[in-house]
Amino acid sequence: xxxxxxxxxxxxxxxxxxxxxxxxxxxxxxxxxxxxxxxxxxxxxxxxxxxxxxxxxxxxxxxxxxxxxxxxxxxxxxxxxxxxxxxxxxxxxxxxxxxxxxxxxxxxxxxxxxxxxxxxxxxxxxxxxxxxxxxxxxxxxxxxxxxxxxxxxxxxxxxxxxxxxxxxxxxxxxxxxxxxxxxxxxxxxxxxxxxxxxxxxxxxxxxxxxxxxxxxxxxxxxxxxxxxxxxxxxxxxxxxxxxxxxxxxxxxxxxxxxxxxxxxxxxxxxxxxxxxxxxxxxxxxxxxxxxxxxxxxxxxxxxxxxxxxxxxxxxxxxxxxxxxxxxxxxxxxxxxxxxxxxxxxxxxxxxxxxxxxxxxxxxxxxxxxxxxxxxxxxxxxxxxxxxxxxxxxxxxxxxxxxxxxxxxxxxxxxxxxxxxxxxxxxxxxxxxxxxxxxxxxxxxxxxxxxxxxxxxxxxxxxxxxxxxxxxxxxxxxxxxxxxxxxxxxxxxxxxxxxxxxxxxxxxxxxxxxxxxxxxxxxxxxxxxxxxxxxxxxxxxxxxxxxxxxxxxxxxxxxxxxxxxxxxxxxxxxxxxxxxxxxxxxxxxxxxxxxxxxxxxxxxxxxxxxxxxxxxxxxxxxxxxxxxxxxxxxxxxxxxxxxxxxx
Amino acid sequence: xxxxxxxxxxxxxxxxxxxxxxxxxxxxxxxxxxxxxxxxxxxxxxxxxxxxxxxxxxxxxxxxxxxxxxxxxxxxxxxxxxxxxxxxxxxxxxxxxxxxxxxxxxxxxxxxxxxx
Numbered sequence: 174x175x176x177x178x179x180x181x182x183x184x185x186x187x188x189x190x191x192x193x194x195x196x197x198x199x200x201x202x203x204x205x206x207x208x209x210x211x212x213x214x215x216x217x218x219x220x221x222x223x224x225x226x227x228x229x230x231x232x233x234x235x236x237x238x239x240x241x242x243x244x245x246x247x248x249x250x251x252x253x254x255x256x257x258x259x260x261x262x263x264x265x266x267x268x269x270x271x272x273x274x275x276x277x278x279x280x281x282x283x284x285x286x287x288x289x290x291x292x293x294x295x296x297x298x299x300x301x302x303x304x305x306x307x308x309x310x311x312x313x314x315x316x317x318x319x320x321x322x323x324x325x326x327x328x329x330x331x332x333x334x335x336x337x338x339x340x341x342x343x344x345x346x347x348x349x350x351x352x353x354x355x356x357x358x359x360x361x362x363x364x365x366x367x368x369x370x371x372x373x374x375x376x377x378x379x380x381x382x383x384x385x386x387x388x389x390x391x392x393x394x395x396x397x398x399x400x401x402x403x404x405x406x407x408x409x410x411x412x413x414x415x416x417x418x419x420x421x422x423x424x425x426x427x428x429x430x431x432x433x434x435x436x437x438x439x440x441x442x443x444x445x446x447x448x449x450x451x452x453x454x455x456x457x458x459x460x461x462x463x464x465x466x467x468x469x470x471x472x473x474x475x476x477x478x479x480x481x482x483x484x485x486x487x488x489x490x491x492x493x494x495x496x497x498x499x500x501x502x503x504x505x506x507x508x509x510x511x512x513x514x515x516x517x518x519x520x521x522x523x524x525x526x527x528x529x530x531x532x533x534x535x536x537x538x539x540x541x542x543x544x545x546x547x548x549x550x551x552x553x554x555x556x557x558x559x560x561x562x563x564x565x566x567x568x569x570x571x572x573x574x575x576x577x578x579x580x581x582x583x584x585x586x587x588x589x590x591x592x593x594x595x596x597x598x599x600x601x602x603x604x605x606x607x608x609x610x611x612x613x614x615x616x617x618x619x620x621x622x623x624x625x626x627x628x629x630x631x632x633x634x635x636x637x638x639x640x641x642x643x644x645x646x647x648x649x650x651x652x653x654x655x656x657x658x659x660x661x662x663x664x665x666x667x668x669x670x671x672x673x674x675x676x677x678x679x680x681x682x683x684x685x686x687x688x689x690x691x692x693x694x695x696x697x698x699x700x701x702x703x704x705x706x707x708x709x710x711x712x713x714x715x716x717x718x719x720x721x722x723x724x725x726x727x728x729x730x731x732x733x734x735x736x737x738x739x740x741x742x743x744x745x746x747x748x749x750x751x752x753x754x755x756x757x758x759x760x761x762x763x764x765x766x767x768x769x770x771x772x773x774x775x776x777x778x779x780x781x782x783x784x785x786x787x788x789x790x791x792x793x794x795x796x797x798x799x800x801x802x803x804x805x806x807x808x809x810x811x812x813x814x815x816x817x818x819x
Numbered sequence: 820x821x822x823x824x825x826x827x828x829x830x831x832x833x834x835x836x837x838x839x840x841x842x843x844x845x846x847x848x849x850x851x852x853x854x855x856x857x858x859x860x861x862x863x864x865x866x867x868x869x870x871x872x873x874x875x876x877x878x879x880x881x882x883x884x885x886x887x888x889x890x891x892x893x894x895x896x897x898x899x900x901x902x903x904x905x906x907x908x909x910x911x912x913x914x915x916x917x918x919x920x921x922x923x924x925x926x927x928x929x930x931x932x933x934x935x
Contacts, residue, residue, distance in 0.1 A: 581889065582839065583839040
């Protein structure tokens with residue numbers, strides 16, 4: 174049998190693969206002229222040059238490795254009898270390996286042919302380049318972040334982490350990335366990341382490496398850079414990011430927090446963890462660069478303060494020492510002391526390490542107190558105890574603790590958990606303040622829109638413009654007073670805010686009333702008055718036609734106020750003649766406020782009355798009948814009202 | 820004696836504490852510090868005064884300190900005593916108490932001999 178025959182025979186025609194042992198030996202001699210190694214592998218033991226195929230197979234020892242090759246083709250060939258080839262590396266050499274199923278004296282074997290590929294045996298120059306390109310492209314794709322084109326985390330883990338190259342190492346973390354992502358959508362988030370990478374790229378050299386380290390965290394490695402240069406570059410990067418505009422999202426303003434250190438002969442991995450800590454210090458200020466022991470743009474970062482609560486001195490001291498000098502440590506030997514310090518420092522304390530078993534007030538009681546005063550929402554607690562039964566751990570988590578460290582303490586575990594928790598809460602606090610700023614902004618805009626609208630109405634009515642402001646103020650005063658007089662009416666917290674706002678719209682229906690009637694100096698005729706009275710229904714209808722907002726509480730309340738602020742408690746008002754509490758309480762309150770303010774203000778048809786006169790007119794029922802409780806409330810707030818008139 | 824020798828003399832593993840503490844200086848500091856700690860004495864006093872709750876708490880604290888410092892034998896003994904006292908009853912703890920005293924003495928005698 175010649176080589177040709179052996180390798181061209183049909184896969185499954187076993188008869189053609191059968192040889193005797195003398196035939197196969199001759200065969201092997203021929204093959205050895207072409208291949209560097211030829212060996213027969215048998216399932217159950219050595220034969221000639223062979224090892225065995227099934228485990229414990231030692232055939233891999235040829236490759237100077239200690240365990241079976243992951244891509245063992247002989248084993249596969251032995252099982253399914255199909256020939257295979259593979260490339261195998263040993264040191265820097267490449268070997269091509271063929272496996273082929275054969276039968277020798279009726280026994281199953283796999284023949285392995287191994288050929289070393291040296292420079293000469295490689296492809297022509299062109300093909301070689303193609304292969305290299307293919308391999309390097311693969312390499313590139315594997316180590317590149319698809320979105321930003323920066324290197325990816327895998328690149329750091331595989332190629333950089335262990336490196337000891339002297340370099341400036343910086344962590345760059347986007348401020349409030351989560352907000353862009355959540356409020357403007359993921360496309361915006363992606364565009365932000367691309368923009369940031371471009372901004373950084375413009376400041377760095379070709380030899381620098383930029384890695385997308387986490388979602389919105391970038392790692393910059395600048396080999397061989399000078400110290401001054403490094404700090405300068407980082408500040409430039411910060412400015413560049415700040416100045417960058419995100420294509421398609423011109424409303425987004427970017428900023429980043431940067432922490433930078435020198436690797437100083439340490440591994441990059443260690444440098445990264447230091448840079449991360451500095452970055453997080455920068456984060457407390459935002460849009461800031463902090464470098465190792467050097468200036469930060471916005472002044473020195475503050476050290477975080479930690480409260481350690483444990484009745485044993487030694488245990489407190491051990492924890493304190495483990496946390497090192499990066500924190501300011503407060504100590505409390507009992508639950509009571511802990512509460513005292515928390516009352517004193519509030520959220521100045523960034524974290525509490527809390528023991529469970531203590532005299533008098535124990536750890537759980539402290540947690541209870543913290544929950545009751547809503548401190549636990551703002552001040553994270555890590556429980557420490559040797560009381561590590563599942564039930565006490567569960568109980569601690571139910572109380573809202575962030576983490577649990579059991580004795581004996583391991584300094585790295587303690588340090589890392591404390592660091593992680595503080596970092597998480599710092600981010601959360603910043604997000605909360607951002608969201609509340611935005612809510613305030615939104616609320617302010619709402620109030621402004623309503624003011625503009627009601628000013629338009631007043632302007633047309635020829636009123637002073639203060640009517641809306643006064644109505645809103647008096648409505649608020651009455652609303653505050655009402656629950657002290659009666660618990661008959663349930664006004665929710667939201668309604669408490671919405672009713673005064675909606676009160677400003679009570680007269681919008683006057684837009685639909687003829688100017689001549691609206692601003693007639695003298696007394697209205699009966700017909701004119703009938704037309705004037707339609708303003709309450711007109712206003713309500715205007716609001717009803719806003720289909721889109723029909724279910725909005727503000728609109729519903731405004732509708733009720735518009736339609737019914739001229740109803741009277743005895744049923745003698747307009748337009749519907751509602752009686753008593755058929756009139757929504759919101760409209761009842763506004764009707765009192767409206768009448769009072771109309772009396773003390775000057776109008777085209779009347780002079781302003783004094784506060785005393787106005788009160789007397791209302792109390793005598795000369796302006797119609799009001800809910801007696803509201804009249805009482807009006808009396809209660811007299812002092813404030815009188816001040817307002819002055 | 821050195822701190823390592825101290826740990827060997829009380830049958831505890833210096834290396835496992837070193838792994839957790841990360842510095843030899845820190846181990847020495849806190850091992851020596853143990854000699855001044857009054858938790859053990861407070862516990863004895865509470866037992867004398869038949870104050871079960873306080874005795875439990877002190878045994879528990881002692882257990883925690885020993886766990887941190889890696890005083891394995893004293894830790895085990897105080898662990899057993901803590902469990903005896905957990906239910907607030909002062910009965911059946913005597914044997915474990917004696918064991919704690921015995922182990923405490925071993926630690927105390929050696930810990931005072933650590934060189935500066």
